[in-house]
Amino acid sequence: MLQSxxxxxxxxxxxxxxxxxxxxxxxxxxxxxxxxxxxxxYLPLGLRVLKNIEKIIREEMNQAGAQELQLTTLQDEANWQxxxxxxxxxxxxxxxxxxxxxxxxxxxxxxxxxxxxxxxxYISSYxxxxxxxxxxxxxxxxxxxxxxxxxxxxEFLMKDLYSFCKSEEEQQxxxxxxxxxxxxxxxxLGIGDRTYKTFAxxxxxxxxxxxxxxxxxxxxxxxxxxxxxxxxxxxxxxxxEVLKDIGLxxxxxxEKTAVEVGNIFTLGTKFSEPLGLTYKNQDGKENLVFMGSxxxxxxxxxxxxxEVLSDDNGLVWPIEVAxxxxxxxxxxxxxxxxxxxxxLKDHLEEENISxxxxxxxxxxxxxxxxxxxxxxxxxxxxxxxxxxxxNVEVKKRTEEKPIYLNEQQAFDGGIxxxxxxx
Amino acid sequence: MLQSxxxxxxxxxxxxxxxxxxxxxxxxxxxxxxxxxxxxxYLPLGLRVLKNIEKIIREEMNQAGAQELQLTTLQDEANWQxxxxxxxxxxxxxxxxxxxxxxxxxxxxxxxxxxxxxxxxYISSYxxxxxxxxxxxxxxxxxxxxxxxxxxxxEFLMKDLYSFCKSEEEQQxxxxxxxxxxxxxxxxLGIGDRTYKTFAxxxxxxxxxxxxxxxxxxxxxxxxxxxxxxxxxxxxxxxxEVLKDIGLxxxxxxEKTAVEVGNIFTLGTKFSEPLGLTYKNQDGKENLVFMGSxxxxxxxxxxxxxEVLSDDNGLVWPIEVAxxxxxxxxxxxxxxxxxxxxxLKDHLEEENISxxxxxxxxxxxxxxxxxxxxxxxxxxxxxxxxxxxxNVEVKKRTEEKPIYLNEQQAFDGGIxxxxxxx
Numbered sequence: 001m002l003q004s005x006x007x008x009x010x011x012x013x014x015x016x017x018x019x020x021x022x023x024x025x026x027x028x029x030x031x032x033x034x035x036x037x038x039x040x041x042y043l044p045l046g047l048r049v050l051k052n053i054e055k056i057i058r059e060e061m062n063q064a065g066a067q068e069l070q071l072t073t074l075q076d077e078a079n080w081q082x083x084x085x086x087x088x089x090x091x092x093x094x095x096x097x098x099x100x101x102x103x104x105x106x107x108x109x110x111x112x113x114x115x116x117x118x119x120x121x122y123i124s125s126y127x128x129x130x131x132x133x134x135x136x137x138x139x140x141x142x143x144x145x146x147x148x149x150x151x152x153x154x155e156f157l158m159k160d161l162y163s164f165c166k167s168e169e170e171q172q173x174x175x176x177x178x179x180x181x182x183x184x185x186x187x188x189l190g191i192g193d194r195t196y197k198t199f200a201x202x203x204x205x206x207x208x209x210x211x212x213x214x215x216x217x218x219x220x221x222x223x224x225x226x227x228x229x230x231x232x233x234x235x236x237x238x239x240x241e242v243l244k245d246i247g248l249x250x251x252x253x254x255e256k257t258a259v260e261v262g263n264i265f266t267l268g269t270k271f272s273e274p275l276g277l278t279y280k281n282q283d284g285k286e287n288l289v290f291m292g293s294x295x296x297x298x299x300x301x302x303x304x305x306x307e308v309l310s311d312d313n314g315l316v317w318p319i320e321v322a323x324x325x326x327x328x329x330x331x332x333x334x335x336x337x338x339x340x341x342x343x344l345k346d347h348l349e350e351e352n353i354s355x356x357x358x359x360x361x362x363x364x365x366x367x368x369x370x371x372x373x374x375x376x377x378x379x380x381x382x383x384x385x386x387x388x389x390x391n392v393e394v395k396k397r398t399e400e401k402p403i404y405l406n407e408q409q410a411f412d413g414g415i416x417x418x419x420x421x422x
Numbered sequence: 423m424l425q426s427x428x429x430x431x432x433x434x435x436x437x438x439x440x441x442x443x444x445x446x447x448x449x450x451x452x453x454x455x456x457x458x459x460x461x462x463x464y465l466p467l468g469l470r471v472l473k474n475i476e477k478i479i480r481e482e483m484n485q486a487g488a489q490e491l492q493l494t495t496l497q498d499e500a501n502w503q504x505x506x507x508x509x510x511x512x513x514x515x516x517x518x519x520x521x522x523x524x525x526x527x528x529x530x531x532x533x534x535x536x537x538x539x540x541x542x543x544y545i546s547s548y549x550x551x552x553x554x555x556x557x558x559x560x561x562x563x564x565x566x567x568x569x570x571x572x573x574x575x576x577e578f579l580m581k582d583l584y585s586f587c588k589s590e591e592e593q594q595x596x597x598x599x600x601x602x603x604x605x606x607x608x609x610x611l612g613i614g615d616r617t618y619k620t621f622a623x624x625x626x627x628x629x630x631x632x633x634x635x636x637x638x639x640x641x642x643x644x645x646x647x648x649x650x651x652x653x654x655x656x657x658x659x660x661x662x663e664v665l666k667d668i669g670l671x672x673x674x675x676x677e678k679t680a681v682e683v684g685n686i687f688t689l690g691t692k693f694s695e696p697l698g699l700t701y702k703n704q705d706g707k708e709n710l711v712f713m714g715s716x717x718x719x720x721x722x723x724x725x726x727x728x729e730v731l732s733d734d735n736g737l738v739w740p741i742e743v744a745x746x747x748x749x750x751x752x753x754x755x756x757x758x759x760x761x762x763x764x765x766l767k768d769h770l771e772e773e774n775i776s777x778x779x780x781x782x783x784x785x786x787x788x789x790x791x792x793x794x795x796x797x798x799x800x801x802x803x804x805x806x807x808x809x810x811x812x813n814v815e816v817k818k819r820t821e822e823k824p825i826y827l828n829e830q831q832a833f834d835g836g837i838x839x840x841x842x843x844x
Contacts, residue, residue: 007489007544007553033540035494036527041540042492050492067429070464070472072457073495073560074577097519097529099576100566105458107519107529118455118463122429131429138495138560144522154521155496 001324003358008043010370021218022303023149025315029373031323038146038154040299045374048323050157053298054136056188056320057159064181066132066161071114073138075106079113082274093141107140112293115162116271123164123289126281130170132178134161136298148220151259151303161294166279168205168268171290175264178294182212182262189301190318191308195261196232198223199246205268207245208237213258216308221260224253232258261301267291315375316397324356325419327376329367331383340407341382344392347411353419372397378419380410394418423746425780430465432792443640444725445571447737451795453745460568460576462721467796470745472579475720476558478610478742479581486603488554488583493536495560497528501535504696515563529562534715537584538693545586545711548703552592554600556583558720570642573681573725583716588701590627590690593712597686600716604634604684611723612740613730617683618654620645621668627690629667630659635680638730643682646675654680683723689713737797738819746778747841749798751789753805762829763804766814769833775841794819800841802832816840
């Protein structure tokens with residue numbers, strides 16, 4: 001894409017009324033737009049990032065055999081009355097509104113109830129289980145405070161997966177499998193090395209649930225990390241008894257602040273019982289379906305990536321998440337430079353490398369500063385100077401100094417190699 | 423995909439309380455699930471259809487140079503007060519809800535207001551125009567009655583594009599260009615031959631707007647069609663004067679009922695004026711931006727396709743919209759048949775042809791009836807019988823009788839050819 005055609009622009013000043021680092025950076029780079037506290041629109045570059053995150057998650061969920069569907073925002077009171085979760089006194093983050101006939105409906109904060117009800121039509125036999133079903137869908141949560149940018153929104157995109165199993169044992173297997181899938185997701189999102197599977201409080205049906213906590217100074221949670229075992233414990237549940245239970249030694253733990261980017265939870269029969277989701281076993285006997293839930297907030301993941309990987313000059317996107325992979329910058333308007341840029345862009349795009357070409361009539365200072373702010377993984381500069389020298393300037397966003405490839409190397413896999421590593 | 427793994431199943435009985443043909447068919451085929459009147463979840467097969475429609479629209483909008491973003495559902499009252507569209511007496515389809523601090527927010531029914539406000543940050547010069555911006559996003563409309571299945575939802579996915587131009591003339595050019603893009607979209611959606619660009623009532627800034635009306639008996643609109651010119655007029659605006667104006671002859675017009683699947687509208691300065699969206703022209707003078715809007719309802723398009731193309735036996739999906747392109751049906755469980763099916767599936771998928779393999783242990787009657795109900799474009803049958811004869815049975819959903827390809831033909835482009843035509 002030509003940057004001159006992109007309607008968004010960067011800005012130098014931080015937005016007013018924005019205390020979070022992620023929203024500050026993303027607004028200055030033109031990735032998002034604040035509609036109100038905790039409610040953000042996604043502009044073209046931001047939407048590209050969000051769609052890349054969505055693609056990674058979808059691929060991994062499909063790979064794990066889960067089936068995608070899409071539930072609705074508008075929620076029927078009846079389903080939630082049965083589980084006791086309709087009352088604002090029990091769930092204090094509901095948005096509610098009314099149909100023309102006066103009946104109240106809610107905006108989905110989560111979807112255990114409608115999905116459990118839906119599944120009554122499709123699950124009847126042990127042969128239908130185990131089953132994993134997920135959606136990537138907008139949730140609404142009426143947060144009192146929403147000061148964390150896209151990391152805690154009143155309206156946000158979430159992947160929520162629900163597992164349906166015959167027994168606690170089968171559920172545990174699914175749970176362990178999905179925990180591994182989550183590790184892969186966070187690794188592809190570029191935050192795997194600082195994201196810990198973390199013991200957190202469980203429910204009626206399990207001692208613990210697990211959060212995936214990404215270490216960051218701005219995190220809302222406190223966790224104790226065992227760096228060697230790549231495991232953490234949420235402060236909320238950390239007692240000597242728990243540590244003994246999970247085989248961790250207090251001496252090896254380091255206190256850190258972190259943000260929860262995902263969580264997995266054993267629901268047991270909490271929803272299948274009140275909503276009547278059963279299956280017939282091999283003897284023809286009715287049993288309750290044993291459930292689990294698995295969430296990842298997409299906006300929160302994007303905000304976390306923005307916060308933890310950025311530096312003083314701006315955003316730093318991991319390669320699979322970046323809005324474009326290569327930021328091609330031309331300096332000056334020499335026809336030969338523009339011709340070379342056009343050819344290089346075509347060449348890279350043919351190799352499925354996405355390119356944003358900064359073709360704007362601006363000086364190198366402004367262009368380089370913008371490039372750092374946007375955070376595209378690889379910067380490639382073409383100018384009179386490189387033309388004369390017969391080379392191409394290439395620099396990763398995370399590198400201090402550029403390297404120079406000769407023109408043939410650049411067209412012959414050199415850029416790809418520098419981008420992806422060998 | 424293996425049909426035995428798909429969690430949805432077909433059903434024979436029509437759902438109760440469902441008067442629309444599209445919802446009846448789509449529910450029986452397991453494509454959608456009714457949450458409440460006008461509110462439907464999309465199950466895996468239905469979501470695949472919806473995503474295919476989304477892909478077609480996105481490709482065509484991008485091809486036309488429009489930039490994608492994603493605005494929010496939650497709407498700030500302030501923007502709508504300025505245009506006089508906040509009051510329930512003016513806009514009677516609002517859903518409204520409240521933040522914890524008591525302030526009222528709306529659920530977006532359309533997005534002219536927030537986008538115009540957003541664009542004030544990015545449009546300042548004539549150099550920024552013309553510009554087309556679109557989103558594919560969920561709208562909420564508090565309809566009194568919602569009896570048309572997914573063709574008129576209270577919650578539905580819509581593509582809305584907005585154009586920003588320097589002048590009425592530039593807007594007209596954009597409008598005419600987009601009208602052609604719409605024709606291409608509806609053609610790819612498989613309803614191009616029965617969808618008419620239709621003159622409808624305009625506004626302050628144009629004599630007419632245009633609807634894209636698809637002829638169907640269940641349509642809510644009455645249009646008069648000139649089949650030769652491939653143009654129609656909405657009954658609402660049909661007068662002798664209008665006919666003269668647009669060069670149509672009453673004698674050539676046929677009255678039909680139709681459903682509106684898209685519309686394009688000149689907004690002029692209706693929103694840029696109250697919301698203050700201006701640009702500086704070449705002389706440095708401030709001018710109001712001249713706008714247009716362009717909508718396609720994705721659920722409505724899907725419902726329309728379901729209604730107009732289906733037959734007594736079930737759904738009939740056009741090739742680009744279908745959840746899968748080939749429905750591979752194996753009869754019996756002879757290992758050679760299963761081996762051949764597995765190879766054929768791999769072979770087709772390598773050619774980017776999507777395959778649903780009905781591997782269920784059921785008789786041909788049930789399988790064929792299900793296949794007709796699901797409406798996948800090409801049915802391929804493998805059985806002991808075809809194995810013995812060394813051939814493969816192939817039938818389009820729209821054909822009465824199958825043809826037989828020998829095994830080599832089937833693996834050598836014969837299936838692709840029958841699916842796509844030569």
